[in-house]
Amino acid sequence: MTPPLNAAALEPLNTGALPAHWNRGIDKAAIDRAIARALEAVDRNLAHFGDAFPMPSSQGGVYPAMDNTEWTNGFWTGMLWLAYELTGAARYRDAGLRHVASFHARQRDRINVNHHDLGFLYSLSCVSGYQLTGEPLAAEAALGAARMLLERYLPGAGIIQAWGELSDPAQRGRMIIDCNLNLPLLYWASDFTGDPAFRTAADRHIEAAARHIVRPDGSTFHTFFFDPASGAPLHGKTHQGYADDSCWARGQAWGISGFPLVYRHNGDGRLVDLGKVLANYYLNRLPADGICYWDLVFTSGPEPRDSSGAAIAACGLLELARNLPLADPLRPAYERAAAGMVLTLAGDYADTSGTPGAGLLKHGVYHKPNGVGVDEACIWGDYFYLEALVRLTRTWRPYW
Known part of the structure; x- marks a missing residue:
């Protein structure tokens, strides 16, 4: 039996705490209306931005x-x-x-x-x-x-360094959970060229992310440092979350989406198992309407929501669900949660102003600690919202 990639435990999913209307499943007419409104915004912005x-x-x-x-x-x-x-x-x-x-x-x-x-x-x-x-x-x-x-691949650590010059001591040996979604470019290049070096780097990086960015309780660090020469794991640290030991909501969403997307490319079923761990942790910590606060340490109160994190999570839940057996009870639960999340975004978070240059979704957060893009549209949130709408209407071949 293949050992797990990570010792994180799978929390039972508390479906009773999720919004009741999410259990109704996919409302095709509502999805079609949301797509039509999104395309109107894309057309406005195409004319606006040239x-x-x-x-x-x-x-x-x-x-x-x-x-x-x-x-x-x-x-x-x-x-x-x-x-x-x-x-x-x-x-x-x-x-x-x-x-x-x-x-x-x-x-x-x-x-x-x-x-x-x-x-x-x-x-x-x-x-x-x-x-x-x-x-x-x-x-x-x-x-x-x-x-x-x-x-940017550091063979000693088995990771792709996130930011900065490779010689920069402040960034040397840092990986971040966002990179899960950068790895498909390497798998594509390996398939396109036949060069296994791209695939090897991606495989080693995702294993390091699984082992060290995911904590035992199923939450995630935003970033993690390694000794770049020996590969020794050093410590986790946040960059955009509330605290080093909290769980930045968008980072958790990157994990929910990224681990099963990499499974598409390398076939390691342990990544699907880990995706379930992250998904249940995320879903069990949502506020009443099911749209996350900017950090999962918050489940109520005046802190800003992050619609962009919710859109990413919805795509991740749909990707995760498609890789689960039909008999797995979490598969329909994830599908219902994703559809409900998207419909909540469409009904309560969509920008309906018709303003040229406006986003598809309001109430996103870019970088809360730095006060950047708080309660604003975020372009990745707009993208993943539209991707989720596409995923809900067809069998879609990802760009990832």
């Missing part, structure tokens, strides 16, 4: 425009590709291909690529573009980004 990109979070409910220089730019392009899949409309394809050219230039000129978020950037812009159109430039750009991501 070939520019939204900033990571809104200011006063509206995203400022920016060039292709942030770690978040791929989420907007990913929304264009999702809109193209939903409609087949050429305007989304054409805009997405213009973005592909921009992303190709970015990796060629190495513009702000000194971080692990190359997967967020290039899986959603260029792997997706290649998958949907066969555009060779998209594959070339994605492969260039994957090579840069592989440069």
Whole structure:
């Protein structure tokens, strides 16, 4: 029998504490209305931004425009590709291909690529573009980004360093849970080229994340440090959560989504088991309406919610559910929770102002400790909300 990756225990899921209306299942008409409203927002913003990109979070409910220089730019392009899949409309394809050219230039000129978020950037812009159109430039750009991501792999520690120069002592040996969703770019590159080095790095990184970022109670550290030479685990630390020993909600959502997404690529069923541990911990700590506070240490009170974390978690629950046996009672529970979460977002958190440049979802949080993007739209929240709507309407082949 294969030993578990982690000693974390699976909490029983307290379904009685989840919103009662989540048990009604998928309301197809409501999902269709939410998609129509989301596409209207994408069209408004496509006209508003042109070939520019939204900033990571809104200011006063509206995203400022920016060039292709942030770690978040791929989420907007990913929304264009999702809109193209939903409609087949050429305007989304054409805009997405213009973005592909921009992303190709970015990796060629190495513009702000000194971080692990190359997967967020290039899986959603260029792997997706290649998958949907066969555009060779998209594959070339994605492969260039994957090579840069592989440069960040520290063999001694078996991790991909998150941020900064590899020689920076403040960042040396740091991994973060967000990187789970950057790993599919490496698996794609390995399959595309036949080079096992990409896959080996991704396999070792996800095992380190499973063993050290996930705590015994099923919560997660945001970041974890290793000795880069020996690989010895050192300590966990938060960057955007409430405290080092709390559980940053969006980080837990990255784990719920990322572990089963990596299972798609490496077939290690222990990642699905671990995804269940993280999912139950998350679902058992939600407030009455089921939309998380910015840190799971909070379950009531005046602290801000994070709609973006909820959208990521919904996608993760749907990915997790599809990898569970039909007889597993958690499979329908996760499907109902994900659908309920998305419908709650659509009903109570969607931006219905019709303002050009506004996000799809209100009440997100970018970086609460630094006071950035608090109670604003976050572009990743918009992306994952639309991805979740797509997942609820079809068997969807992820860009991840």
